[in-house]
Amino acid sequence: MEAELKEMLSDLESLKRSLPDPSHHASIDKMQLRVQNLTNLSESAPVRRSKVKDMSAEVVDSNPYSRLMALQRMGIVQNYERIREFSVAIVGIGGVGSVAAEMLTRCGIGRLLLYDYDKVELANMNRLFFRPEQVGMTKTDAAVQTLSDINPDVSYTLNITTLQGFETFMSSLKNKTFCPSKEGSGVDLVLSCVDNYEARMVVNQACNELNQTWMESGVSEDAVSGHIQLLIPGETACFACAPPLVVASGVDERTLKREGVCAASLPTTMGVVAGLLVQNTLKYLLKFGHVSPYLGYNALKDFFPTMEMKPNPQCSNAACLERQKEYILAKPARDAAAKAKEKEEVLVMEGPVHDDNEWNISVVDDSELVTADVSSSDALPEGLVRELPSADEFQRPTSPEETTNPMDDLEDLRKQLDALNN
Amino acid sequence: MEAELKEMLSDLESLKRSLPDPSHHASIDKMQLRVQNLTNLSESAPVRRSKVKDMSAEVVDSNPYSRLMALQRMGIVQNYERIREFSVAIVGIGGVGSVAAEMLTRCGIGRLLLYDYDKVELANMNRLFFRPEQVGMTKTDAAVQTLSDINPDVSYTLNITTLQGFETFMSSLKNKTFCPSKEGSGVDLVLSCVDNYEARMVVNQACNELNQTWMESGVSEDAVSGHIQLLIPGETACFACAPPLVVASGVDERTLKREGVCAASLPTTMGVVAGLLVQNTLKYLLKFGHVSPYLGYNALKDFFPTMEMKPNPQCSNAACLERQKEYILAKPARDAAAKAKEKEEVLVMEGPVHDDNEWNISVVDDSELVTADVSSSDALPEGLVRELPSADEFQRPTSPEETTNPMDDLEDLRKQLDALNN
Numbered sequence: 001m002e003a004e005l006k007e008m009l010s011d012l013e014s015l016k017r018s019l020p021d022p023s024h025h026a027s028i029d030k031m032q033l034r035v036q037n038l039t040n041l042s043e044s045a046p047v048r049r050s051k052v053k054d055m056s057a058e059v060v061d062s063n064p065y066s067r068l069m070a071l072q073r074m075g076i077v078q079n080y081e082r083i084r085e086f087s088v089a090i091v092g093i094g095g096v097g098s099v100a101a102e103m104l105t106r107c108g109i110g111r112l113l114l115y116d117y118d119k120v121e122l123a124n125m126n127r128l129f130f131r132p133e134q135v136g137m138t139k140t141d142a143a144v145q146t147l148s149d150i151n152p153d154v155s156y157t158l159n160i161t162t163l164q165g166f167e168t169f170m171s172s173l174k175n176k177t178f179c180p181s182k183e184g185s186g187v188d189l190v191l192s193c194v195d196n197y198e199a200r201m202v203v204n205q206a207c208n209e210l211n212q213t214w215m216e217s218g219v220s221e222d223a224v225s226g227h228i229q230l231l232i233p234g235e236t237a238c239f240a241c242a243p244p245l246v247v248a249s250g251v252d253e254r255t256l257k258r259e260g261v262c263a264a265s266l267p268t269t270m271g272v273v274a275g276l277l278v279q280n281t282l283k284y285l286l287k288f289g290h291v292s293p294y295l296g297y298n299a300l301k302d303f304f305p306t307m308e309m310k311p312n313p314q315c316s317n318a319a320c321l322e323r324q325k326e327y328i329l330a331k332p333a334r335d336a337a338a339k340a341k342e343k344e345e346v347l348v349m350e351g352p353v354h355d356d357n358e359w360n361i362s363v364v365d366d367s368e369l370v371t372a373d374v375s376s377s378d379a380l381p382e383g384l385v386r387e388l389p390s391a392d393e394f395q396r397p398t399s400p401e402e403t404t405n406p407m408d409d410l411e412d413l414r415k416q417l418d419a420l421n422n
Numbered sequence: 423m424e425a426e427l428k429e430m431l432s433d434l435e436s437l438k439r440s441l442p443d444p445s446h447h448a449s450i451d452k453m454q455l456r457v458q459n460l461t462n463l464s465e466s467a468p469v470r471r472s473k474v475k476d477m478s479a480e481v482v483d484s485n486p487y488s489r490l491m492a493l494q495r496m497g498i499v500q501n502y503e504r505i506r507e508f509s510v511a512i513v514g515i516g517g518v519g520s521v522a523a524e525m526l527t528r529c530g531i532g533r534l535l536l537y538d539y540d541k542v543e544l545a546n547m548n549r550l551f552f553r554p555e556q557v558g559m560t561k562t563d564a565a566v567q568t569l570s571d572i573n574p575d576v577s578y579t580l581n582i583t584t585l586q587g588f589e590t591f592m593s594s595l596k597n598k599t600f601c602p603s604k605e606g607s608g609v610d611l612v613l614s615c616v617d618n619y620e621a622r623m624v625v626n627q628a629c630n631e632l633n634q635t636w637m638e639s640g641v642s643e644d645a646v647s648g649h650i651q652l653l654i655p656g657e658t659a660c661f662a663c664a665p666p667l668v669v670a671s672g673v674d675e676r677t678l679k680r681e682g683v684c685a686a687s688l689p690t691t692m693g694v695v696a697g698l699l700v701q702n703t704l705k706y707l708l709k710f711g712h713v714s715p716y717l718g719y720n721a722l723k724d725f726f727p728t729m730e731m732k733p734n735p736q737c738s739n740a741a742c743l744e745r746q747k748e749y750i751l752a753k754p755a756r757d758a759a760a761k762a763k764e765k766e767e768v769l770v771m772e773g774p775v776h777d778d779n780e781w782n783i784s785v786v787d788d789s790e791l792v793t794a795d796v797s798s799s800d801a802l803p804e805g806l807v808r809e810l811p812s813a814d815e816f817q818r819p820t821s822p823e824e825t826t827n828p829m830d831d832l833e834d835l836r837k838q839l840d841a842l843n844n
Contacts, residue, residue, distance in 0.1 A: 004463070008456050015449050019441075027437050034430050038460070049544065049554035059684045061543035067645075068548050070686035074644040076722075099550075103689045106548050121483035122471065126490050126528050128521075128550075131572060132471035150553060222496040223489075224711070262481045264492035267525040268704065272697035279690040279721050289646070289722030299701050300498075300711030304726045410842050417839060420832050 005039045051152050055081045055108065064151070065108060077286050084153075086285050087178050089113040089190045091203055093139040095127035095265055096217050096226075097193030099274035100281075102129060105147045105154050107282065111178045112147070113187060114140045115159045115169070127267050170206055189281060190214035193274075195263075197247050204239035207231065208319035211326075213284075217277045223264040224299040226273040228280060230291055234323030237309035240316050269299050427461045473574050477503045477530065486573070487530060499708045506575075508610045508707050509600050511535040513625055515561040517549035517687055518639050518648075519615030521696035522703075524551060527569045527576050529704065533600045534569070535609060536562045537581045537591070549689050592628055611703060612636035615696075617685075619669050626661035629653065630741035633748075635706075639699045645686040646721040648695040650702060652713055656745030659731035662738050691721050 009032060016028045049064070057069035071077040088109055090097045093116040101112055116139040120130045134142040140158040148156060159172055176186040190212055192203045200216060207214045211233050219226040231238055246253050276295055283289040296305040311324050431454060438450045471486070479491035493499040510531055512519045515538040523534055538561040542552045556564040562580040570578060581594055598608040612634055614625045622638060629636045633655050641648040653660055668675050698717055705711040718727040733746050 004456060004460055008453060008460075011449065011453050011456070015446065015453075018446065018449075024437065024440065027433065027440075031430060031433050031437075034426060034433070038426055038430075049547075049557075059682050061545050064544045064547040064554075066545050066684055067687040070684055071645060071688075073683070074686050076644055076646055076686065099693065102550060103693060106550065106689045108548075122486045123483050123488050125471075125486040125572065126530075128524060128528065132486075133571070135471075149555070150547065222498055223493060224498055260481050261495070262488055262492055264496050264498065265489040266493075266701070266704070267528045268697045268701040271521070271525060271693050272701065275690045275694035275697060276724070279688070279694070280724075282688070282690065283722075290724065292724045295724050300705075302698070302702075302712065302714045302717050302726070302728065304724070306724065410839075413835060413839050413842065417832075417835050420835065 002039065005035055008035050048149060049152065055084070068107060077288050080286065082286060083108050083282075084110045085179065086188045087111040087113070087182075087186060088281065088285075089115065089173060089187045091115045091190065091192050092194035092199065093143050094118075094124070094193060094195060095129075095267070095270035096219065096274045096277065097191070098127075098129035098139070098143055099271055100191055100193060100217075100278050101143055101147060102150070103274065103278040104281070105151045107278075108151065109154055111155045111157065113157045113159065113172065114143055116140050116143075123262075127265055127270050166202060166206070169202070170209070173206060173210060173212065185210045185212050187212070188285060191277060191281065192216045193277075197244060197253055200239050201247065204231070205317065205319065208233050208238055208317055208323060211323060215277060215280065215284075217273055219265065219269055219273055221263040223266045223269050225297060226269055226299075227294065227296040228273065228277045228292070229294045230280065230284070233320065234311065234325075234327030236293060237311050238315060238317055238320040238323075240320060241312035242309065243316075266299075269297070272297055272299075424461065427457055430457050470571060470574065477506070490529060499710050502708065504708060505530050505704075506532045507601065509533040509535070509604075509608060510703065510707075511537065511595060511609045511612045513537045513612065513614050514616035514621065515565050516540075516546070516615060516617060517551075517689070517692035518641065518696045518699065519613070520549075520551035520561070520565055521693055522613055522615060522639075522700050523565055523569060524572070525696065525700040526703070527573045529700075530573065531576055533577045533579065535579045535581065535594065536565055538562050538565075545684075549687055549692050588624060588628070591624070592631070595628060595632060595634065607632045607634050609634070610707060613699060613703065614638045615699075619666060619675055622661050623669060626653070627739070627741065630655050630660055630739055630745060633745060637699060637702065637706075639695055641687065641691055641695055643685040645688040645691050647719060648691055648721075649716065649718045650695065650699045650714070651716045652702065652706070655742065656733065656747075656749030658715060659733050660737060660739055660742040660745075662742060663734035664731065665738075688721075691719070694719055694721075 012028055012032050012035065016025055019025070019028075052064065055065045055069060056063055057066060057072065059066050068083075069080055072080050086109055088104055088111070090101050090104075090112065093101060093114055097114075097116070101114060104112060118139050120134045120137050120139055120142050122132065122135055124130050125132060129146070130139070130142055131146075134145070137145070144156045144158060147154065155178065157172070159169075173185050173187055173190070176182055178186060182188075190203060190207055192200055192214060194200060194203070195218075203214060203216075206212070213230070213232045216229045216231060216239065217227070230236065240247075246256070276292075276297070280291050280295075284291045292306060293308045294306060296303075298304070311320065311327075313321075313324065315321055315324070434450055434454050434457065438447055441447070441450075474486065477487040477491060478485055479488060479494065481488050490505075491502055494502050508531055510526055510533070512523050512526075512534065515523060515536055519536075519538070523536060526534060540561050542556045542559050542561055542564050544554065544557055546552050547554060551568070552561070552564055553568075556567070559567070566578045566580060569576065577600065579594070581591075595607045595609055595612070598604055600608060604610075612625060612629055614622055614636060616622060616625070625636060625638075628634070635652070635654045638651045638653060638661065639649065652658065662669075668678070698714075698719070702713050702717075706713045714728060715730045716728060718725075720726070733742065733749075735743075735746065737743055737746075
């Protein structure tokens with residue numbers, strides 16, 4: 001538009017020069033002014049934010065990374081800037097995938113690979129991210145349009161078709177242009193945000209073959225539950241180790257769809273699932289907190305089940321069995337590395353964390369409190385009772401001894417018997 | 423821009439007519455073509471989606487409500503369309519409030535009242551919703567710009583200043599133009615999404631005075647935990663019933679801020695908190711599932727504590743004490759209503775839910791399964807073990823008998839003693 005207006009100006013100028021009668025000049029001057037106005041109007045269209053070379057922790061309103069870099073000062077993440085070195089693939093840019101892509105974009109991830117073959121429809125407007133004016137665009141195009149405006153620092157790679165062409169999918173994951181020094185595949189994590197089992201099995205196959213860690217996500221057809229799951233080839237169950245009934249029975253899931261019936265969906269459930277998925281992605285990449293092996297979300301009861309799944313030695317997936325074998329063979333090396341790391345951590349812990357002690361804070365060993373019997377409320381100051389179970393207590397697995405009779409001491413039994421007899 | 427271009431065309435036309443020499447006409451024709459081009463260009467700018475009169479459940483790509491109306495067919499919500507009758511106020515349009523507003527907008531809420539006094543900064547870009555080109559706009563203006571594009575069916579009300587003018591805040595909540603027949607205030611729910619205690623105390627005061635149910639939300643300074651809480655005046659604790667230390671001690675929290683230091687924030691944590699907040703809002707308004715009185719989110723451990731807080735009879739807030747008194751006085755009426763409802767439900771349950779039975783499904787009473795001892799795995803088919811605790815089991819309070827010695831039967835003790843003796 002700017003180019004067209006510029007040529008218009010020069011057209012008017014040459015017309016003016018070619019006209020002998022100055023009475024026409026006033027009318028041309030007026031038009032030139034109009035063109036100038038139009039140029040100003042078109043230039044006042046949104047300006048894009050410029051790229052940022054280094055992430056700064058400076059606390060100013062113009063710094064898009066100040067609130068993220070603050071995670072370092074707060075002691076949550078050791079080196080937040082490392083986020084720029086990571087490459088994440090998202091398969092499926094729907095209600096969960098698009099929000100996950102936006103979260104990673106705003107967090108300043110290095111590179112995003114987006115896979116989808118679908119187009120944006122008005123029927124997608126009940127979930128976050130896509131806008132009505134994007135209807136008809138491919139989801140990947142629409143996503144990159146929005147995301148590159150939000151953060152031009154991230155590098156985006158689009159992949160329109162994905163699962164029809166398994167080889168194309170594999171080779172795009174292996175592409176190492178972003179990070180040539182990286183071992184294995186060209187991505188650090190694959191996030192599966194698809195809505196069918198066939199696509200999940202394809203992601204599973206590719207990740208097993210590439211020995212690529214991935215996270216799976218899903219939302220139920222009635223929109224009120226969802227889950228995320230971490231899959232490490234050889235170490236955890238793969239998607240084929242304990243396949244859903246529809247996969248195990250070999251039914252084509254597309255035949256299960258009924259005319260005029262669609263699945264329900266909610267921006268809330270999908271937003272929560274995307275949030276939990278990307279939170280665990282950040283924990284996994286930046287090495288902080290505990291990465292959940294499986295986390296469910298029951299929206300009706302606000303209940304969040306967790307579990308762990310070991311690989312199945314009778315898994316139907318040949319690549320999974322190979323990874324399982326490798327994992328078992330690597331056990332001695334893994335144990336030695338863990339031991340060395342533990343030793344190193346002990347050495348680090350022996351030194352003081354902060355040399356200055358402005359507030360005169362002294363640290364008291366709380367291991368006694370943790371191991372104390374949780375049922376005795378003696379540990380609390382007088383007058384206080386616990387309203388909330390503590391996070392440690394929640395994660396402590398309930399041992400079978402607790403629910404069965406804990407007594408196997410003859411002396412104890414005798415004492416109780418005496419007491420009952422008296 | 424369109425008007426300017428139209429006038430430009432007529433200017434060129436009159437210039438052409440006033441020029442005697444036809445050699446100039448070609449040059450003017452060319453310019454007219456240019457203006458026509460420019461008009462086409464400016465008209466191809468994004469088209470807004472038109473308003474929808476009634477929510478339809480029709481499964482077509484062009485229906486923005488099909489996935490929400492499917493909640494009815496799935497038996498989750500009885501009458502989803504009622505969402506249009508509700509009015510929700512959101513105080514604070516930051517990292518949580520803006521996402522909550524977008525979720526409610528996409529769900530098709532009737533009316534949103536948005537309160538904020540702040541402007542959009544680049545430093546907000548690490549959280550969802552605002553875009554770099556909105557920097558400098560007030561958050562309320564920027565929000566309505568985005569939201570009305572997404573869903574023009576929602577009616578939006580902006581409130582730039584809020585908490586400085588308590589009376590203005592109160593009267594805007596009392597305004598009933600949207601729903602004149604509504605009793606009490608003009609809104610169905612107030613969502614507090616602010617980042618300081620002073621603002622929370624203002625919302626608390628207004629809601630206690632208006633007897634207005636509200637939900638509070640918050641995210642910690644280190645960005646890795648958050649919570650939501652339901653506050654019903656007189657029935658649950660108000661924000662002043664158990665005030666945070668900084669409020670109770672009367673310290674001005676603004677004096678606690680240090681130069682060059684800001685709180686950390688993450689789009690993930692804020693997205694999860696907003697999702698849980700709006701999910702509970704939907705459950706509250708549309709009457710489905712269980713509305714959590716308090717739900718925490720610990721991002722490092724993926725731990726979600728819940729609790730309930732009764733009102734404090736020594737609360738420092740006079741309006742809270744008044745609401746508590748009313749709540750106690752209304753107990754007999756409440757009990758009678760609950761009894762009547764229970765009776766009604768029993769009557770409804772006696773009739774069949776579906777008259778036709780296409781799949782020949784018969785219902786078996788599963789109450790025996792629920793009440794059966796959960797520690798006995800006999801209820802499961804042979805070869806299956808439970809990996810996951812069920813939601814019901816999770817919500818069942820652990821009785822003290824389970825952790826202490828469950829034996830008080832003399833006969834049992836004697837048998838064990840004999841076994842140990844042998």
